[in-house]
Amino acid sequence: GDGKGRIDFxxxxxxxxxxxxxxVLKDITFSCLPGETVGIIGSTGxxxxxxxxxxxxxYDATKGTVRVDGVDVREVDPKLLREKMAIVPQKTVLFTGTVKENIRWGKEEATDEEMELAARMAQAHDFIERTPDGYQARVGQGGINFSGGQKQRLSIARALVRKPEILILDDSTSAVDVATETKIKEALREYAxxxxxxxxxxxITSVMDADKIVVLDQGELVGIGTHESLLKDCRVYQEIFQS
Ligand code: DUT
Incomplete structure (x- = not known):
């Protein structure tokens, strides 16, 4: 890559x-280097x-600084800032329209090839192709209903078609089985x-192969490292692992 996509807290x-x-957050300091996959784990809240x-x-930090590519985000127009990233929220937001329209939402100029590649990476292509109308299938209304995990994969495809420098997945594979989730992560590593x-x-299975994992507990960063190092050193991580 060209070394873009660095994030500093x-x-x-x-x-x-x-x-x-x-x-809600207390004196958090860590960095995501360009190309890194960083897991974030911690109990609810x-x-x-x-x-x-x-x-x-x-939101903007109350104290301290968040930097993207070295620049304080408060000095950047949110619209420009968001162009280089894609965020898949906890609750998937699909609208009434075709699968194709949903995946290309916000990136209408994407070609069919780009759309299909994004869907393949998100492990959505196969189930889309299995529906009678494929990419022209309607989402939402009557007709075809997608499962929670399938909707999450459509949301991930929508994020990937934008070709972001930074991809934020907020619990976006919670309804996807572990084997499929692993395939998504492998595809990201390979293509992106x-x-x-x-x-x-x-x-833990969602983040254990990340380059590093940040462990939050009541707004504090209580551990950062690989799965192996956190299992040795971080009590909160051990507790999540055992639960
Ligand atoms: N909070 C608010 N207002 C909001 C969102 C959250 O006061 O609009 C509080 C609730 C909680 C804390 O901030 O005490 C952290 O919430 P956050 O949603 O960031 O925690 P999480 O780790 O993402 O929780 P979950 O795993 O349930 O999504």
């Missing part, structure tokens, strides 16, 4: 406006979604080299 604290004044929401400026990927997950 520097002593970042964050609390929601109108919240109870409590810090530990701050995972809030953390990644600072990258596209859904140089892509920086942040992977929020509830289960």
């Amino acid at each position: 520097e002593h970042v604290s964050f609390s929601y406006e109108g919240g109870h004044g409590e810090s 530990s701050g995972k979604s809030s953390l990644v929401g600072l990258i596209p400026r859904f 080299q140089g892509l920086t990927c942040l992977l929020i997950a509830q289960r």
Whole structure:
């Protein structure tokens, strides 16, 4: 890659406006290097979604600095910032329309080939092709219904068709079986080299092969490292592993 897609968190604290004044993130410092896959794990409410929401400026840090490609995100127009990243939210947002329209949403100029490649990487191509109308099948209304895991894969395809420098998956494979999830990650490694990927997950199997894993606990970064090193050194990680 051309070395784009670096993310730095520097002593970042964050609390929601109108919240109870409590810090949701407390003095977080770590970096995602270009092309790295970084897992983020922690119990519910530990701050995972809030953390990644600072990258596209859904929120701004209360203290400290978030940098993308070395630049303080507060100095960048959110629209420009978001052009280089794709975020797959926890709840998939599909609309009434064809599969094709849903995948190309926000990137209408994508060719059929680009769309199909994205769908293949997201492990969605095969089930799309198995529906009678294929990419012209309707999403949402009557007709074809997709399962939760299939909808997540369509959302991932939508993200990949944008060819982002940074891909943020917020618990986006929770309804996808582990074998299929593994295939998605393998496809990303193979086709999307140089892509920086942040992977929020509830289960360890989703992040254990990441280049590094960030462990959050009540807004604090309590561990960072590989699966093996965290199993040795991080009590919170051990607890998640055993649960
Ligand atoms: N919070 C708010 N307002 C919001 C979102 C979250 O006050 O709009 C609080 C709830 C929680 C903390 O921030 O105490 C962290 O929430 P976040 O959603 O970041 O945690 P998570 O680790 O992503 O939780 P989950 O795994 O349930 O998605």
